[in-house]
Amino acid sequence: MQLPKVEMSIFETILARRSVRSYLAKMVDKDTVSALLEAAVRAPTAIHQEPWAFVIIQDREVLHDLSDRAKPIFIAEARQSNAILTDDTLDVFDNPDFNIFYDANTLILICGNTTTPFVSADCWLAAENLILAACAMGLGTCIISSALSALNTSEVKVHLHIPNEFSVIVPIIVGYPNDEIAPTVRKNPVVFANIAAP
Secondary structure: OOOOOOOHHHHHHHHOOEEEEOOOOOOOOHHHHHHHHHHHHOOOOOOOOEEEEEEEEEOOHHHHHHHHHHHHHHHHHHHOOOOOOHHHHHHHHHOOOOOOOOOOOEEEEEEHHHHOOOHHHHHHHHHHHEEEEEEHHHOOEEOOOOHHHOOOHHHHHHHHHOOEEEEEEEEEEEEEOOOOOOOOOOOOOOOOOOOOOO
């Protein structure tokens, strides 16, 4: 597979990464998706199980349907768990015109075999690789955790051909950013101890 050429160092890519919530209509092509998956499976694993598998969705009707399924589930769970969410946030999810995938035309689901140990950690490491590769290629990404419960219902898993022993661990939208995203401020690292030899 021909991998894309990128101009950023890995550290520049880490600093440049943003969560993107506005996308152009331009479709992410199959070669680009393949390159992202290649980056994902190069992630470190806890015990070399490589428990991941992927679902690629680029059908706008399917994405719209998944969004409509996910919103009421997310609202109900947020209210039941007393999650720290404002009424304004929940109102957004209650809006029939709101698309939780922000009209991105590609959704990549990183699924994990739940019969293996450390599956969640391994899949999140794969997600980080994919996200950084996308950033280096000029693409935007955003993790859509609000879709997780809906994506893991039996009905949706059957529709998406996800086997019983797998769960969706990380849903990531991918696309071409509609505009440049301003950098966000992050807290300085909190260091509890720095223990050096005397």
